[in-house]
Amino acid sequence: MVGEEPGERPGGGAWPRERRTLVVDEVDSPDSIPAPYALLSESVRAGVPLEFEPHTHRLHELVWVRGGTMTVRLPDRVVTVPDGYGIWMPAGTVHSGRTTARAHLYDALFEPARSPAVSPESMVVEVTPLLGALLTHLQIDGLAQGERLRAEAVVFDLLASAERSFDLRVPRAERVGPIVTALLDDPTDRRTLREWSALVGVSERSVARLFRTHTGLTFSQWRQALVIHHALSLLAEGLAVQDVSDLCGFAQPSTFIAAFKRVMGTTPGAYVADRES
Incomplete structure (x- = not known):
């Protein structure tokens, strides 16, 4: 469910809510990904700031932005995710978040049972041009099974903790x-x-x-x-x-x-x- 906040006031994120913010209080996401695949990739460009209320997923998640910044609140820290970076969150991680108005939001969900070990903890990931291109490619409907599985395998090879992190312990x-x-x-x-x-x-x-x-x-x-x-x-x-x-x-x-x-x-x-x- 989405509601619009016309004014600026404190919200559930990490600083005052921007004007025209769309508040997403219920995040609808799948509970599983059909075999033999391991991930589902999607994106959205809202044109206004987005705020996501605290929620969890049954799947692992990698979320990142282009053209703006995202702030993610985890139980123990606040993470600022600038253009070119993303945040990996294992299944069940409670989190909320905000994006700036110009941000193009990308999201990939990973089936835990078919995901090679990445990290049992949340981490900042550098979304290199190759990784971003692969995840965008995986948004295409109708990819042949072999093509999709090969792309997924390379994605897992590229997922790694970034050398620098923009997080602050809370x-x-x-x-x-x-x-x-x-x-x-x-x-x-x-x-x-x-x-x-x-x-x-x-x-x-x-x-x-x-x-x-x-x-x-x-x-x-x-x-x-x-x-x-x-x-x-x-x-x-x-x-x-x-x-x-x-x-x-x-x-x-x-x-x-x-x-x-x-x-x-x-x-x-x-x-x-x-x-x-």
């Missing part, structure tokens, strides 16, 4: 749950650690310790990384660095550029140029 401690939820809904919320601690009734020391224990980052580092993940989606929509800096709450672009480089290892301009190439 604290799963109940005591800081309200803080995590609020910041996922709005990463630009500038309340201080003291204010957040007072909100949840937990000492600053304990909040700081829980973030460090569960994510390996200080509270400040985690929040800044979350803001940069939000910035990736804005950059994917073609916004200028100055505009993204403003929307992410930075006082000046130079501060944003420095923060972006600390998290991503490159500047926003270089990141965009690399994606476009």
Whole structure:
């Protein structure tokens, strides 16, 4: 089922819902794939942002985008999936997600019983031109059995964890749950650690310790990384660095550029140029 959200407000994803977002609250997917085949590939271009409520599949899933960015929320982390990358999720993985307006969404489902071992854990996959072309080719109806099986075999050969991943661990401690939820809904919320601690009734020391224990980052580092993940989606929509800096709450672009480089290892301009190439 799909509903339209005309305004901008927090949703079930990882930041404020964009205008004209189509909310998919029930995902209809097959429970199995007819033998002897192992995968089913499909794609959709909605022309508006999509938001998928939390759900699972009985099949393994590889989902990726072209021309935009997707954000996927897993139980223990948030993953930003830019153009050229995808995320592999084993059967039964609870997840939700959002795509930006310009994203062309691709999805492949894999029959566990006929899928060679890929990964028992969710992972980011680089969707190379060859892998993308094969999965797109497999969308064609009426492929001869031998042709389809050969293409599927090469797909499995190409599936591997990407060298870099755009994910951020999410604290799963109940005591800081309200803080995590609020910041996922709005990463630009500038309340201080003291204010957040007072909100949840937990000492600053304990909040700081829980973030460090569960994510390996200080509270400040985690929040800044979350803001940069939000910035990736804005950059994917073609916004200028100055505009993204403003929307992410930075006082000046130079501060944003420095923060972006600390998290991503490159500047926003270089990141965009690399994606476009």
